Amino acid sequence: GQNIDQPTEMTATEGAIVQINCTYQTSGFNGLFWYQQHAGEAPTFLSYNVLDGLEEKGRFSSFLSRSKGYSYLLLKELQMKDSASYLCAVLGGSYIPTFGRGTSLIVHP
Amino acid sequence: DVKVTQSSRYLVKRTGEKVFLECVQDMDHENMFWYRQDPGLGLRLIYFSYDVKMKEKGDIPEGYSVSREKKERFSLILESASTNQTSMYLCASSFPGQGNEAFFGQGTRLTVV
Numbered sequence: 080g081q082n083i084d085q086p087t088e089m090t091a092t093e094g095a096i097v098q099i100n101c102t103y104q105t106s107g108f109n110g111l112f113w114y115q116q117h118a119g120e121a122p123t124f125l126s127y128n129v130l131d132g133l134e135e136k137g138r139f140s141s142f143l144s145r146s147k148g149y150s151y152l153l154l155k156e157l158q159m160k161d162s163a164s165y166l167c168a169v170l171g172g173s174y175i176p177t178f179g180r181g182t183s184l185i186v187h188p
Numbered sequence: 189d190v191k192v193t194q195s196s197r198y199l200v201k202r203t204g205e206k207v208f209l210e211c212v213q214d215m216d217h218e219n220m221f222w223y224r225q226d227p228g229l230g231l232r233l234i235y236f237s238y239d240v241k242m243k244e245k246g247d248i249p250e251g252y253s254v255s256r257e258k259k260e261r262f263s264l265i266l267e268s269a270s271t272n273q274t275s276m277y278l279c280a281s282s283f284p285g286q287g288n289e290a291f292f293g294q295g296t297r298l299t300v301v
Binding site: 087110121122129176177181 | 192221223228229230231232233236246278282284285286287289290291292293294295
């Protein structure tokens with residue numbers, strides 16, 4: 080089975096940096112995705128990690144440690160529009176994505 | 189622009205009705221998925237399909253069935269709707285294998301009364 084854990088809610092200030100963590104236990108591992116979902120909208124792809132290390136893409140970065148079963152999404156220079164849910168999804172041995180419960184990020188002025 | 193289209197954005201059905209949720213993708217993806225999303229529970233996989241006429245149960249298949257007669261279309265069927273099936277239903281599609289992200293439809297908010 081798969082177990083994916085991420086915080087339920089986080090708050091941060093506009094312009095700040097926030098790190099959203101995701102820990103997982105899976106049978107087989109073929110990568111980890113981060114998605115962003117604004118209220119009432121579909122999830123959209125942010126990043127994919129399959130090797131250990133940091134992947135940077137503009138204001139967003141994602142880190143993976145396979146030995147620790149751990150990933151984080153780092154958001155820099157926060158903007159109000161970054162208020163959304165952030166979903167961690169693991170691609171297990173079956174290549175089917177399993178999602179965590181999502182982290183609701185609230186950015187305030 | 190890639191697209192996954194779900195037939196209805198909002199749907200209200202009565203208990204016991206048979207309900208069809210349709211999903212069409214235009215990206216020639218082999219994989220298609222149906223998830224339901226509930227507050228505090230996240231996205232949970234109901235069924236997925238990796239090819240035409242192929243289907244596999246996900247984590248919560250009870251009370252649901254699916255149909256994939258054509259590559260681009262994946263239908264979710266509630267045989268006899270119940271109030272505990274009130275939820276947001278999300279369809280997604282992807283290419284198989286590593287590194288291929290899923291593309292999601294806008295979702296169908298189903299209310300069973």
